[in-house]
Amino acid sequence: MTPERLESSGKTRTPRKTRATALRRRMHAATCLLAGATLASTMLVAAPANAGNHWFTDISETAVPKAECGPGSLPEPGLQGDVSAEDRLSGRSKRGYHCNLTKLGNVTGGGGGIVSASFEHCSYTGSLFPGNNFMPQPGVGIVSAKDPRKPRIVGSLTDTAMRAGTWETLKVNKKRKLLAATGVPFVWGAGFFAVYDISDCERPKLLNARGGGLAHPIPFTSHEGGWSPDGRTYWASGIAPGHLSAIDVSDPRNPRVIWQGLHSFLGHGFGISPDGNRMYLSNMMGITILDISAVQRRDPYPQVRHVAAYHWPDGQLNQHSIPITHGGKPYVITADEGGSGGVKIFDVTRVDKPRYAAQLKLEINLPEHLDTQFRSSMGGSLFGSNPHYCAVDRPTDPTALACSWESSGIRVFDIRDLDRIREIAYYNPPAQKGATVLTRPNSPHVVASIIGVPAIEFLSLGMSLANGRAKLNEMVGPRAGMVVGGDVSTDWCFSPPEFRGNKIFVTCGDGGFYALELSSRVYTPPPDQDSYLG
Template sequence: MTSLFPRAARHCGAVVAALLLLPLLASGQPATGAPPNRAVGLADCLPGSRPETGLQGDVPAADRDSGRSRDGFHCNLRLLGTSAGRGGGITSVTYDHCAYIGTFFPGNLLGPDQGVRVIDVSDPTAPVHTTTLTEPAMLAGTWESLKVNRTRELLVGAGVPALTGAGLLSVYDISDCAHPRLLNPGPGTDLALPVPITAHEGGFSPDGLTYWASGTAPGLLSAVDLTDPANPRVIWQGLPGLSMHGFGFSPDGTRMYLANNMGGLKILDVGAVQRREPEPRVPELADLPWTDGWATQHNVPVTYGGVPHVFAVDEAGSGGVKLIDVSDERNPRITRSIKLEINLPEHQDSMIASASGGSLFAYDAHYCAADRPVDPTALACSWTSSGIRVFDVRDPDAIREIAYFNPPARTGENADLWNSPHTLASIIGPPLLAAPSVAQAMLRGEFDPEEAIGSRTGTLAFGDLSTDWCFSPPEWRGNQLWTTCADNGFLALELSPAIYTPPADQLSTTGS
């Protein structure tokens, strides 16, 4: 790794970059009513763990540079089996005893076995690749659109070659999960019959009759009727904001909790679409913005004591995960937050020192899954360079971490990981998506430039793979979590029974 600037120049560069960002930021304060910035309680690691060596969630520069991160870190969560392939795309999903590995364009086309890999996980210690889905949407890159609906046993993915895609949509019957069967050879699959959508993220209504596709540029939201899966057709479209992301739904499917890419939550009344009214309208009921975190990824609806809440996940800006009371759907209220130590404002300088040279993302949440929708007992989250994190959420007033698994870094293996977005993004060195949180820490006087300067700071290009990027939801299977990370591919993990007992009504819940 080569440092491109001397120490003083790097110091000045960081300050100048932050100053350029200031006009783009709001006051730099959390949303009104937001909980104070503090980290959740640390996990108590049992014997046999390989704990982190620095701050909670951090992979220090020393561990990256020495190669220590190639051994990974784990606490109360161990690896059972893996199927790495050539990387895990951005997000992947599971159903029954199978996993479907997302694709990242164009890297997925540069090696053998192009398309969405289907993995049979009947034996979690020895996952088996059964087939590969090669329809146009699967080859074009599925980004965050690859989703499953249990009720109807459907798998859907949209083609997203470059941040936003259009027209391609494939629908599969996964009643035999290891051998999906294409249901729509015409619209969405036939290149001459595109479905008029933009896509980046997607997901199902609870009943599986509607697949919703959202774009990021622009934020076009489309409702695709799948009553007849062979003939997907758009029945409503709207532009609820400049850039939209993922979502979750109320159990009856009439309320959408939509993630605002700029940082926030919108609540939409989608009841008219759910009821299939002939000219549906989708009014906005609430718009809750915040500035401590942005690129809000998705929302996981749950209830506590019968009161509806969502876990809102911020993909960037050290926002972590917010717990929001949505019982008053016109006035949602942030009640708690889940952050790691490395996400706190006073540690953004340390974050720069370790994450530099690792590319665009630093240490941020991406996708979460509650272990049940009613009174959840645990929440598992992919946390980009911090790996898979598991939290005890039985008491919303006392959330604490109970386990983590940060997979072994695959430093120097870029040429073997063409389906990993990390490989392509590693052309860029700095964690650019963390710039707003760094600038806010500077505004508050909580950023020490000396702490930000280290062996990795100033690496502007050709970053390494000194951590993995974990993006996919960790989905619950008893004491196991099935997930996929960008570099290590599919992972079957097991929680220690000493720290987690699955509830009898466990039902992995991601929101869409």
């Protein structure tokens, strides 16, 4: 194509179509370079040369089938998982959306923190620093849902770690009836650790009054944390540069660090195999598999060995993993917090030769809809529509998977057949539009809403634009100017949705604790139900 000439000036210009093509090519090159550099940096630290590095390069363009909504539902009107810019502006999102999953009861408090935990009929609300300290009952809130239609706050946990902000560290070990968390004031924390006996779930008792408090901190860093299945070890992972610590809680009155190491470019959440010997540790764009058996055995000088690493460009900031057994084979379910990679499932019968078994995406996560997701999410702050924490209804042959999906609410899937996974229900809670730091000091969404741009999606959106799957003009909508100052026009759901028979207990950032009920049309609890998040 020859350049057009501007008659008035004598200058030449490239036609609009040619300029757009050139722009796409430059964007494609830049995005590929960034994605490649990110993957390479992850790989360099994630596993040594003698470990198995596995690349899964495909970008999934298939969504799970939509839930078929029964009577009484208030379904999403558009794309699966989308809360449109128009619904946000009109106030429609304040009514929420639900399909085969209805609210029984709710208690908001000062907001739901980032990750909360539950045990029996109780829920423990994660704390956000410094906001939780300005609530009537500071620290980690205790919610009793003995009557799920009338949940109520019955107290709070106020140890230093609990008031310092628990981020993604607040976890329960059901076997030993213990609740633990580390103090994470903002993204990264160190030193503060608290363990509670929750045998009486409404009246937890602090066990480590000395070790881990303000006067006696423990040497570790954290952003995320969780238990070994037997409850003898609490693992704390620092976000960067991937610092990992094993805290011996055999005697919960005297926790102590027994191993530390640097094992991933970005340490995040994880899942641990039922025998406690293998960790699936989240990294920037994938998971790192570690042999932690020496720590589990309590060897005198334990060594943690890299076994393998799985990498992919379809999704970033892997959040956590759930090891399960399905049909007699071991699998791992893993969720990406950003990048619209959804949830992936791997057959790890041979952990050094994994088989990609399935992937779960909503329509709003597909490459051709990332422009729509950006358009809708603008003004809603950093996060868009991605899974954060998930739980299965039992670790062996699970029948259902429930995930918090950020601005898309709570999503429930039938996973009995891994080749035919389908969505069966969802509940996207009413937006708490108008909430402020004065009314929701413990809401990460309200606090983060000084920023309006869904920045966590930039890399995946850039790849979709570069590949011609998304369109720049489709990104522009009526909320395009909301770069600063979000309006909390959806909720942010981050916590694991936990199964309780045909009910689900979950906490979202703005709306607090919800007791939800699944329709018997779509879900029958297995007799050996045992809600499990890895």
